[in-house]
Amino acid sequence: MVVKKLSDIGERAAIRRIEGILTKEKNTSGIGDDCATIDLGNEYLLVTTDMISQRTHIPKQMTPYQMGWFLVAINLSDVAAKGGIPLGVVCSFGLPKTTSEVFLTDLTRGADACAVTFGTTIVGGDTKETADITLCGTAFGRVKKTEFMARTGTRLGDIVAVTGTLGKASVGYYALQQKHPAKKLTHGLLEPAPRLREGRLLAQLRCVSSSMDISDGLSSSLYQLQELNGVGFEIKKNTLPLDPGFSVLSTTRTKIDASALALHFGGDYELLVTMSPDMFETAQKTLQKQGCKLTAIGSVTKKRDIILVDGGKKTTLANKGYEHFKKHFFP
Amino acid sequence: MVVKKLSDIGERAAIRRIEGILTKEKNTSGIGDDCATIDLGNEYLLVTTDMISQRTHIPKQMTPYQMGWFLVAINLSDVAAKGGIPLGVVCSFGLPKTTSEVFLTDLTRGADACAVTFGTTIVGGDTKETADITLCGTAFGRVKKTEFMARTGTRLGDIVAVTGTLGKASVGYYALQQKHPAKKLTHGLLEPAPRLREGRLLAQLRCVSSSMDISDGLSSSLYQLQELNGVGFEIKKNTLPLDPGFSVLSTTRTKIDASALALHFGGDYELLVTMSPDMFETAQKTLQKQGCKLTAIGSVTKKRDIILVDGGKKTTLANKGYEHFKKHFFP
Numbered sequence: 001m002v003v004k005k006l007s008d009i010g011e012r013a014a015i016r017r018i019e020g021i022l023t024k025e026k027n028t029s030g031i032g033d034d035c036a037t038i039d040l041g042n043e044y045l046l047v048t049t050d051m052i053s054q055r056t057h058i059p060k061q062m063t064p065y066q067m068g069w070f071l072v073a074i075n076l077s078d079v080a081a082k083g084g085i086p087l088g089v090v091c092s093f094g095l096p097k098t099t100s101e102v103f104l105t106d107l108t109r110g111a112d113a114c115a116v117t118f119g120t121t122i123v124g125g126d127t128k129e130t131a132d133i134t135l136c137g138t139a140f141g142r143v144k145k146t147e148f149m150a151r152t153g154t155r156l157g158d159i160v161a162v163t164g165t166l167g168k169a170s171v172g173y174y175a176l177q178q179k180h181p182a183k184k185l186t187h188g189l190l191e192p193a194p195r196l197r198e199g200r201l202l203a204q205l206r207c208v209s210s211s212m213d214i215s216d217g218l219s220s221s222l223y224q225l226q227e228l229n230g231v232g233f234e235i236k237k238n239t240l241p242l243d244p245g246f247s248v249l250s251t252t253r254t255k256i257d258a259s260a261l262a263l264h265f266g267g268d269y270e271l272l273v274t275m276s277p278d279m280f281e282t283a284q285k286t287l288q289k290q291g292c293k294l295t296a297i298g299s300v301t302k303k304r305d306i307i308l309v310d311g312g313k314k315t316t317l318a319n320k321g322y323e324h325f326k327k328h329f330f331p
Numbered sequence: 332m333v334v335k336k337l338s339d340i341g342e343r344a345a346i347r348r349i350e351g352i353l354t355k356e357k358n359t360s361g362i363g364d365d366c367a368t369i370d371l372g373n374e375y376l377l378v379t380t381d382m383i384s385q386r387t388h389i390p391k392q393m394t395p396y397q398m399g400w401f402l403v404a405i406n407l408s409d410v411a412a413k414g415g416i417p418l419g420v421v422c423s424f425g426l427p428k429t430t431s432e433v434f435l436t437d438l439t440r441g442a443d444a445c446a447v448t449f450g451t452t453i454v455g456g457d458t459k460e461t462a463d464i465t466l467c468g469t470a471f472g473r474v475k476k477t478e479f480m481a482r483t484g485t486r487l488g489d490i491v492a493v494t495g496t497l498g499k500a501s502v503g504y505y506a507l508q509q510k511h512p513a514k515k516l517t518h519g520l521l522e523p524a525p526r527l528r529e530g531r532l533l534a535q536l537r538c539v540s541s542s543m544d545i546s547d548g549l550s551s552s553l554y555q556l557q558e559l560n561g562v563g564f565e566i567k568k569n570t571l572p573l574d575p576g577f578s579v580l581s582t583t584r585t586k587i588d589a590s591a592l593a594l595h596f597g598g599d600y601e602l603l604v605t606m607s608p609d610m611f612e613t614a615q616k617t618l619q620k621q622g623c624k625l626t627a628i629g630s631v632t633k634k635r636d637i638i639l640v641d642g643g644k645k646t647t648l649a650n651k652g653y654e655h656f657k658k659h660f661f662p
Contacts, residue, residue, distance in 0.1 A: 006435060006460075007428035014435055014458050021439045025419075025452040036455035038418050038471075045376070047454060049469055051423040053461040087369050088356075092382040092467045094425075097338035104337060104345055108352045121356040123367035123378060126467075127345050129337075130384040136423045136457075136467035138380055140369075 032228075033151045034078040034212055035141075044148055046141040048078035054133040059189070061176050064103045066190040067135060068110025074215060075139035076118055076194035077269040081213040083149040083203025084141030086196065088123035089115050091137050094130030111137075118196050147203035149211035149273070154229035158209050158274040158300040161283075162241065163198040164293055166218060167258055169267030171245035178250050185245050192269040198292045199271060205286060207279035217266035222306050223319045225272065235298035235317060237310040263308075264320040274300055363559075364482045365409040365543055366472075375479055377472040379409035385464040390520070392507050395434045397521045398466060399441025405546060406470035407449055407525035408600040412544040414480040414534025415472030417527065419454035420446050422468050425461030442468075449527050478534040480542035480604070485560035489540050489605040489631040492614075493572065494529040495624050497549060498589055500598030502576035509581050516576050523600040529623045530602060536617060538610035548597035553637050554650045556603065566629035566648060568641040594639075595651040605631055 006014055019032065035046040052058060052071060062070070072089050079086050091111050095104065104127070115122050120139075168188025175185035195213075202208050210229060214221040222233055237259055246258040262268075275283060277299075284294045301307070306317040337345055350363065366377040383389060383402060393401070403420050410417050422442050426435065435458070446453050451470075499519025506516035526544075533539050541560060545552040553564055568590055577589040593599075606614060608630075615625045632638070637648040 004432040005428065006426060006430045006432065006458075009432060011458055014432075017432065017436055018439045018456065018458070021436060022443050022453050023447045025454075036419065036421065038454065040371075045418065045471070047419065047421055047469075047471065049421040049423050049455060049457050049467070051425050051457050051459045051461075051465075051467060053425055053459055053465075055462055056460045087376065088367065088378065090367065090378055090380040090469060092380050094382050094384055094465050094467075095337060097336065099337045101335040101337065101340060101345075101348065105348055105352060108349045112353050116354045122353050123356075123369065124380060125349065126380050126382045127337075127342055127349070128382045128384055129387045130382075130461075130463060130465050131386055132462040134382075134384075134425050134461050134465040136380070136382060136425075138378075138421060138469035140376070140378065140471065 034081040035084065037148070043142050043144055046079050046082050046084045046143060047138065048075055049136065049138040050074050051134065051136040058133060059176065062190050064106035065110035068107040069114040069191050071135045071137040072111045072114035073192045073194050073269060075137040076196060077213045077215060079139050079141040080194045080196040080199035081149065081211050081271050082143055083147050083199050084143040085200065086118065086120035086139060086141045088120055089137055089139045090124045091122055091135065092126040092128065094128050094134035096131065096133070097129050118194055143203060147206060149199070149203055149208045151210055151212045151225065152228055154210040154225060154231050154274045154300055155276070156231060156300055156302055157277065159277050159280045159296045160233055160235065160298040160300060161273050161275065161280065161294050161296050162214065162218070162270050163195045164270045165241045165243040166262035166268055166270065167243040167246060167265065170261035170265035171243050171249065174249050174254060174256060178253065180249070182248065185248060188243065188245065189267060194269055195271050197290060198287060201287055201290060201292065202273060202283060205279070205283055207275045207283050208273045209275055211271055211273045214268055214270050214272045215266065217264050217320065218272065219263045219317050219320055220266065221272050222317065226304065226306055230304060232301040232303045233298055233306045234301050235306065235308050237308055239295065239297045241293065241295040264318065365412040366415065368479070371473070374473050374475055377410050377413050377415045377474060378469065379406055380467065380469040381405050382465065382467040389464065390507065393521050395437035396441035399438040400445040400522045402466045402468040403442045403445035404523045404525050404600060406468040407527060408544045408546060410470050410472040411525045411527040411530035412480065412542050412602050413474055414478050414530050415474040416531065417449065417451035417470060417472040419451055420468055420470045421455045422453055422466065423457040423459065425459050425465035427462065427464070428460050449525055474534060478537060480534055480539045482541055482543045482556060482559055485541040485556060485562050485605045485631055486607070487562060487631055487633055488608065490608050490611045490627045491564055491566065491629040491631060492604050492606065492611065492625050492627050493545065493549070494526045494602045496572045496574040497593035497599055497601065498574040498577060498596065501592035501596035502574050502580060505580050505585060505587060506576070509585065511580070513579065516579060519574065519576065520598060525600055526602050528621060529618060532618055532621060532623065533604060533614060536610070536614055538606045538614045539604045540606055542602055542604045545599055545601050545603045546597065548595050548651065549603065550594045550648050550651055551597065552603050553648065557635065557637055561635060563632040563634045564629055564637045565632050566637065566639050568639055570626065570628045572624065572626040595649065
């Protein structure tokens, strides 16, 4: 008998196995969206949790402050993707007993700074001894039911759009590799900004038919959205809002394919949304007024595949992404 | 310069350091109670998080099913201590990549079973690769502000009481050591029952002046309550509701001091409450009618110390408890 290991089945299959076991209650959503929702009457309570560990998620160049920031940011990103107003974050720090007190205080400062920067606070937590650094955050928020942005709801003919720029995390990764002096280049990777403002603006406009964050990578997220909604996408390669950081990286030592990294690298905490074409301009302008960016990158199609349009050339988009247990970017 | 390690300062000092750093918001409580509270108008949203790891919390005899149960139970215990109605639990599973799929499904089944047994569900989670098994749960609940049972509020002359029986976790520990055939003896240690029903009944009676769970140990919890409230306690040793499991353990090979274990061992997920003497009988009877147990073990005194009364002998109660980073019960 072959005993299957988690490394054989991968994270998504593991989550499907979990989903098959869990008891569902009427007033809660199942797992499989960025946040769980609990019915509070006119509102949903949003809850999301993310764990990061030294082995898979924490590049060696990441400072303790950045680890704290990162932990909070990735959880708030899930609240942002649902149009939520954050209510608070709890953090559990699993640390080896040889960890210094300064490490703990820097970690806490980073977590606190991220929460406060995005309008919320750390309301509680836990510290425990673990073999490796293992950090777990849980963010919760609230959103009017009428403003909630689910992963499901994509409609034929909708525009596909993303907030911000794409490829920031990969820019950070290569900037570290190249020991680039501009520390700011690494912020997309090490100190990402959750798109809470963008999420709220889109939610208030009630223009979005489906929404998720693209932390797993744009291509991977598109495939998840496609599968959930039974539609297809046509993505125009030349419309991808590539991060300006790409232009600063050295291309002499490393071959850098910005579009491929923007599509597949993952780690960009932007929102991927779909909306009716007649709402797009209003949405874009509303975000722009607040210093936020929204870019149309394609459209929703009937045929259940994802096509990348590159000038006159159409190819099926590769489904690559950051999936845990199977591989890591930071070995 | 001496760099202080977490192993030098211990968990409680670590938490105090964290508390000193975190930004506080008006509509939330600080850390330092069993749950964080978020103001939702007439109610509080309760949030609590607990992490357990192979190295410190998971005895080697604990099955994956029990790990899942335990993780959910210890979080729900914090909701119980505040008088809350649970709304849901999220679980993050940090697992080595060589973990079998069966382990994951058993873990999930245990978590689900505990949640469902106590009237709630697992609404979401995360799975990540870690060096050691590291599990993190977050439970949330709701409670009317008028029914919320804080850690603070102890009044002079109040009765000190506990739910259930004391020493169950230590009974389980010695039952495992003695390889006792009665599996049920280990349940207090490996499959604890959060006192949600007791918590709700006490909350609805509005009889409690302060409340916390005693997972850290009764003596340690009394010292925490004493420090927070600036009072003292007199605890009568012969009133401690010792777990009946003690009588089944062999005392030939191991010297077992049931009262000492009930006071100091920790791991009992019972509630420690204080209340006015004229409310106690009603509270006890109300719980009894629902098959729940409440025992008076002492009273609140003016002098800021904790006295253990053993017949005519009065001694200062030792402040021992399960504190992480510094030591473990399960090396």
